[in-house]
Amino acid sequence: MTHKRRILISVAAALAIMPVAAAWADPAGGGADYQKLEQKYQLLQKQMATMAKQMSAMQKQQAKLKAAQAKTGATNTKAIDREVKRLYRRVMKDSQKISDLEPGNIQVLIAGDVNFQFQNVQGSHSTFYADSSPMIQVRIDKNIFVNTAFDFYTQAGAAGGSAADIGAANINYELNNNMTLGGGLITSPIGGIVGQYNPAPWNRWLVDGSLEDALLPGNELGVWTRGGLPAPDNMGYFTYFLFVSNGPQLSSTTPTPGYDNLAFGNWNPAAQNGKTVGGRFSYIPIPNIEVGYSFEWARPSADGSINTVNSLINAVDINTYYVNKKIDGLFRFRGGWTWDQVGQGNTSFPNSSPPPNTINTFGLGGMSNGGQLEVAYQPSLCGIKYIDKMMAAFRYDRIDGPASSNFSNGASHEQRYSIGLDYWLHSNAVLKFEYEFDNLSNNLHGDNAMFVQFAVGI
Amino acid sequence: MTFITYKMTKSIALTGAAVGILLMAGCAANKSTKPAAAAGKPAIWPLTLKDPAANESGAQIWAENCMRCHELRSPSQYTPAQWGVIIQYMRLKAGLTGVQAKKVLAFLQSASAH
Numbered sequence: 001m002t003h004k005r006r007i008l009i010s011v012a013a014a015l016a017i018m019p020v021a022a023a024w025a026d027p028a029g030g031g032a033d034y035q036k037l038e039q040k041y042q043l044l045q046k047q048m049a050t051m052a053k054q055m056s057a058m059q060k061q062q063a064k065l066k067a068a069q070a071k072t073g074a075t076n077t078k079a080i081d082r083e084v085k086r087l088y089r090r091v092m093k094d095s096q097k098i099s100d101l102e103p104g105n106i107q108v109l110i111a112g113d114v115n116f117q118f119q120n121v122q123g124s125h126s127t128f129y130a131d132s133s134p135m136i137q138v139r140i141d142k143n144i145f146v147n148t149a150f151d152f153y154t155q156a157g158a159a160g161g162s163a164a165d166i167g168a169a170n171i172n173y174e175l176n177n178n179m180t181l182g183g184g185l186i187t188s189p190i191g192g193i194v195g196q197y198n199p200a201p202w203n204r205w206l207v208d209g210s211l212e213d214a215l216l217p218g219n220e221l222g223v224w225t226r227g228g229l230p231a232p233d234n235m236g237y238f239t240y241f242l243f244v245s246n247g248p249q250l251s252s253t254t255p256t257p258g259y260d261n262l263a264f265g266n267w268n269p270a271a272q273n274g275k276t277v278g279g280r281f282s283y284i285p286i287p288n289i290e291v292g293y294s295f296e297w298a299r300p301s302a303d304g305s306i307n308t309v310n311s312l313i314n315a316v317d318i319n320t321y322y323v324n325k326k327i328d329g330l331f332r333f334r335g336g337w338t339w340d341q342v343g344q345g346n347t348s349f350p351n352s353s354p355p356p357n358t359i360n361t362f363g364l365g366g367m368s369n370g371g372q373l374e375v376a377y378q379p380s381l382c383g384i385k386y387i388d389k390m391m392a393a394f395r396y397d398r399i400d401g402p403a404s405s406n407f408s409n410g411a412s413h414e415q416r417y418s419i420g421l422d423y424w425l426h427s428n429a430v431l432k433f434e435y436e437f438d439n440l441s442n443n444l445h446g447d448n449a450m451f452v453q454f455a456v457g458i
Numbered sequence: 459m460t461f462i463t464y465k466m467t468k469s470i471a472l473t474g475a476a477v478g479i480l481l482m483a484g485c486a487a488n489k490s491t492k493p494a495a496a497a498g499k500p501a502i503w504p505l506t507l508k509d510p511a512a513n514e515s516g517a518q519i520w521a522e523n524c525m526r527c528h529e530l531r532s533p534s535q536y537t538p539a540q541w542g543v544i545i546q547y548m549r550l551k552a553g554l555t556g557v558q559a560k561k562v563l564a565f566l567q568s569a570s571a572h
């Protein structure tokens with residue numbers, strides 16, 4: 001080791017020890033007034049910056065030395081490597097201690113969204129609607145994160161008034177670079193579109209939800225592990241999300257065959273002991289493209305007695321974007337398809353209407369499937385004022401009920417074509433107009449709809 | 459019914475295996491030396507995976523990845539402290555690796571402060 005290197009290492013080591021010693025000698029809140037504490041903190045930050053520069057210089061010198069030794073054939077760099085690694089570990093440890101001294105370690109953020117809309121659906125009264133979904137996000141420390149979300153909304157129909165719901169209540173622990181563990185209530189990752197890309201009105205291109213959403217669980221209440229992993233040979237990334245949660249219920253109180261009689265979100269611990277197992281895996285070969293597959297298996301509960309019935313959901317999804325001057329802006333494409341299967345079985349439950357103690361029995365089972373294709377184009381790079389903030393969107397969505405049953409409206413499948421025009425006032429504030437053409441099978445008349453919405457993310 | 463039960467068993471077995479592998483990966487990544495981890499190279503036996511983010515700037519990761527799901531938010535919209543909370547949330551939501559999240563956070567906090 002050269003004399004110069006020894007001096008460099010000694011200086012860096014001394015700098016590494018100094019701020020920590022100072023911090024421990026007079027810990028924060030130990031009677032020192034705020035000004036003194038502030039000065040000490042500023043000093044520590046400066047020392048850390050100096051130390052980081054020294055480390056950087058050392059690493060550069062180390063690289064030069066290695067290159068020189070490689071030329072001359074010398075190979076004795078192990079001692080230097082060890083010393084650099086030791087110093088690096090020390091710097092990391094000390095910088096964490098300094099970070100812990102920083103005031104306001106626990107950080108709280110109020111986020112969420114607010115929107116109001118006007119809708120006119122054929123066969124229903126036109127109505128105004130408003131929704132507010134505040135989120136409270138808390139960063140306890142660099143590893144622990146807590147998220148709570150609410151949903152307050154106006155109710156349509158004779159009931160009127162308003163209602164509230166809880167959308168998320170979860171605690172997450174970042175185990176390492178590639179894994180986070182968590183528990184509580186969280187948006188379900190199944191289908192991708194719902195969980196990740198379609199979470200809030202301000203982030204949707206169209207006002208109305210997709211028909212596919214009816215086949216997907218909205219939330220999961222349980223425990224999970226999730227994260228991202230680099231793919232081998234720089235081939236992009238994988239993401240994963242695996243969970244065990246309370247199982248769904250079967251809509252046995254509405255004997256009219258629905259999509260598949262599954263009612264996600266109606267968790268009733270008294271109704272069953274079984275749990276749901278599910279997850280989503282995705283591959284991101286380049287940042288512009290993500291393709292995902294998800295599954296969820298459950299043994300649903302019912303209000304009444306039921307023979308053992310299993311349900312299985314499979315879903316695939318894709319999300320892409322392309323932004324280029326050649327097309328004067330941004331092009332987006334999203335798609336998804338979901339298959340829901342409920343095993344064959346029978347359920348019965350007491351009839352609440354007189355005469356008492358009568359039993360209703362009906363059959364379950366069958367396959368439902370549905371999906372959507374959604375495209376949007378925004379000439380954001382065209383350079384024309386106002387036009388560059390407009391986005392045109394189109395969606396085709398479809399749902400097919402079990403072969404043996406019809407929906408409550410008598411159709412066996414439904415498909416819609418929706419067109420929309422959005423105006424982005426801000427990156428998180430959008431004014432939207434949508435018209436939806438609804439088609440039902442069996443020559444039934446669909447309910448076309450018109451929506452106008454103003455949505456803001458906060 | 460039978461095929462679902464078979465699929466269920468298979469799903470649970472696969473899920474268990476995947477969780478096991480990921481846990482091993484996590485432990486291996488934690489045990490690796492700090493310089494290697496900082497360079498974005500979680501050592502997952504028998505593979506050594508290099509996080510491509512190690513060679514990318516925070517600004518690049520921010521622009522390319524956030525755009526996939528929503529319009530880009532300007533760094534000046536939030537304070538550096540608020541970005542700390544937001545990135546912790548978005549790391550979960552978007553499945554970012556720790557290396558990606560740290561780089562994006564460093565960029566946003568730096569751009570926000572200026």
